[in-house]
Amino acid sequence: xxxxxxxxxDPDFDARVRASFNRQGAMLLLGAxxxxxxxxxxxIVLPYREALSQQHGYFHAGITSAIADSAGGYxxxxxxxxxxxxxxVEFKINLIAPAHGERLVAEGTVVRSGRTLTICTVEVSCERxxxxxxxxxxxxxxxxxxxx
Amino acid sequence: xxxxxxxxxDPDFDARVRASFNRQGAMLLLGAxxxxxxxxxxxIVLPYREALSQQHGYFHAGITSAIADSAGGYxxxxxxxxxxxxxxVEFKINLIAPAHGERLVAEGTVVRSGRTLTICTVEVSCERxxxxxxxxxxxxxxxxxxxx
Amino acid sequence: xxxxxxxxxDPDFDARVRASFNRQGAMLLLGAxxxxxxxxxxxIVLPYREALSQQHGYFHAGITSAIADSAGGYxxxxxxxxxxxxxxVEFKINLIAPAHGERLVAEGTVVRSGRTLTICTVEVSCERxxxxxxxxxxxxxxxxxxxx
Amino acid sequence: xxxxxxxxxDPDFDARVRASFNRQGAMLLLGAxxxxxxxxxxxIVLPYREALSQQHGYFHAGITSAIADSAGGYxxxxxxxxxxxxxxVEFKINLIAPAHGERLVAEGTVVRSGRTLTICTVEVSCERxxxxxxxxxxxxxxxxxxxx
Numbered sequence: 001x002x003x004x005x006x007x008x009x010d011p012d013f014d015a016r017v018r019a020s021f022n023r024q025g026a027m028l029l030l031g032a033x034x035x036x037x038x039x040x041x042x043x044i045v046l047p048y049r050e051a052l053s054q055q056h057g058y059f060h061a062g063i064t065s066a067i068a069d070s071a072g073g074y075x076x077x078x079x080x081x082x083x084x085x086x087x088x089v090e091f092k093i094n095l096i097a098p099a100h101g102e103r104l105v106a107e108g109t110v111v112r113s114g115r116t117l118t119i120c121t122v123e124v125s126c127e128r129x130x131x132x133x134x135x136x137x138x139x140x141x142x143x144x145x146x147x148x
Numbered sequence: 149x150x151x152x153x154x155x156x157x158d159p160d161f162d163a164r165v166r167a168s169f170n171r172q173g174a175m176l177l178l179g180a181x182x183x184x185x186x187x188x189x190x191x192i193v194l195p196y197r198e199a200l201s202q203q204h205g206y207f208h209a210g211i212t213s214a215i216a217d218s219a220g221g222y223x224x225x226x227x228x229x230x231x232x233x234x235x236x237v238e239f240k241i242n243l244i245a246p247a248h249g250e251r252l253v254a255e256g257t258v259v260r261s262g263r264t265l266t267i268c269t270v271e272v273s274c275e276r277x278x279x280x281x282x283x284x285x286x287x288x289x290x291x292x293x294x295x296x
Numbered sequence: 297x298x299x300x301x302x303x304x305x306d307p308d309f310d311a312r313v314r315a316s317f318n319r320q321g322a323m324l325l326l327g328a329x330x331x332x333x334x335x336x337x338x339x340i341v342l343p344y345r346e347a348l349s350q351q352h353g354y355f356h357a358g359i360t361s362a363i364a365d366s367a368g369g370y371x372x373x374x375x376x377x378x379x380x381x382x383x384x385v386e387f388k389i390n391l392i393a394p395a396h397g398e399r400l401v402a403e404g405t406v407v408r409s410g411r412t413l414t415i416c417t418v419e420v421s422c423e424r425x426x427x428x429x430x431x432x433x434x435x436x437x438x439x440x441x442x443x444x
Numbered sequence: 445x446x447x448x449x450x451x452x453x454d455p456d457f458d459a460r461v462r463a464s465f466n467r468q469g470a471m472l473l474l475g476a477x478x479x480x481x482x483x484x485x486x487x488i489v490l491p492y493r494e495a496l497s498q499q500h501g502y503f504h505a506g507i508t509s510a511i512a513d514s515a516g517g518y519x520x521x522x523x524x525x526x527x528x529x530x531x532x533v534e535f536k537i538n539l540i541a542p543a544h545g546e547r548l549v550a551e552g553t554v555v556r557s558g559r560t561l562t563i564c565t566v567e568v569s570c571e572r573x574x575x576x577x578x579x580x581x582x583x584x585x586x587x588x589x590x591x592x
Contacts, residue, residue, distance in 0.1 A: 316499045317499075319497075319498075319499040320497065320498050320499050320504060321493075321494045321495045321496060321497040321498075321504075322495065322496050322497060322498060322504035322506060322507050323504075324495065325473065325474075325495040325496065326473075345469075346469045347469045347470065347472065347473040348469060348470050348473065349467075349468065349469040349470060350467075350468050350469075350470060351464045351465075351467040351468050351529075352467075352529070356468060356469075356470035356471075356510060356513075356514075357510075357513050357517075357532045357535075358470060358506070358507075358509055358510020358511065358512075358513040358514060359470050359506075359510060361506055361509045361510065361513065361535075362504060362505075362506020362507060362509065362510055363506065364506075365504075365505050365506040365509065366504075366506060369505075381499075381500075383539070383542075384505045384539050385538065385539065386536065386537060386538040386539065387505075387509075387536070387537060388534065388535070388536035388537075389534060389535060389536075390533065390534040391531070391532050391533065391534065394531075
């Protein structure tokens, strides 16, 4: 497991985060999977197929956003207590290059983990002929919802 | 056709925008369709199914973002000359309420149409038992790419 | 007073908001004042002077952002109970035209007022020879801090 | 001079950027200065005084945004040819901690330098009793305006 600066509150965060991810019908529909998890970090990958494209045949910006949103959300969730849930408050994403390649890699990282709000950044790269080309950058705010 | 403040440069914008939309594999995969088009305006709808959900069963924030991104992008494209293409530069979206209902309705509107950049806002509502509940708000920047 | 869709929790919101505004050294330094207040709405105006300019002599984007941030923040505060404070979580602003004119007018409006988070939009116009020209658009998230 | 991955088009970028900064009345009003410049990088500092505060006595979010906007804008300008100007298209900023301290330090970095658009991130820290505490994070889009 990657080492990060964060100490998780829940030692079983890995199983808990993967179980939540597996309940996301949208990630299954797209074909996205969790590549790696660490405290405050989540990497999601998505192989290309035409069903994920925009009008020029590249990954659709909305699809790129969808896996970036999940990567940031699950990076946040790794640090929550086991009873808490995560919701996206908002995000902003720049599409910095055409997402043209064999697969997307979205790496979500917690920048600040507060009592109520968590701030993440997500870097999305597109793998093309073995090279990772940065294609999107997200800054995201999430809220922790504690069980009643 | 809805009346708007914009005069399209291309009288055939409707057919051109729908042809581009139909080339977006991602919109077909999700099941999204164009509900209405007018100069500077595009409404996209998406019926709910479990394959579009996040972990609590609501529409995934990334799916909401994907149709909002297309609604804004095609609102922009209605005003472009016939030879120009549109790309998303960036967007920011607030998820203001759980997207819990039978279908999403994303209404994209051009706020400013410049020579190079277009700014749109997109309001997304969720239809639940006949009522339209606002669930997301997007502010988006797009760039016009002229054919060489 | 302008009529809005919101009912304030604190009947004395007007005096409370103005007192808070008057404690903002930054608004005094810039020369900004509250033009009008209503439940869920706050309009701030700022006359031009060279000390507010960027390198081309227009209002600096950061100055435009500063009064827009306050307009949204105080729109949110109008709806809070008297003991609560407001903090900006984040905002996104598009500078849609050069802010070239005699004064800026920033109109903040609450879009959603939740228990913890409030979402506002702020429209900034620049008055030039009697005409109001839209120059910036902000989407903002604020948090309510309750007194302990 | 700090070493960065970027090669400037204009060998005299340092003098050119500082001259532009000195034409920003707003930076002079606030008391901000350029701390360091390198290709694709600009650091701006701002000492605290009450005239820069919000209602609780900390740096106003709008003031923090103003220097962050300039730090990103001038990071972009370091890479432009000598005849080109820079304008902010839009930015998004998260205020991640109260800006409570003796001075702000805003470090702008170019993430992608395109022909028309440049994307920057800006990290703002607040110096408090010798320690640098991260207080804001900005993601920004800028446009290059070539002289006619």
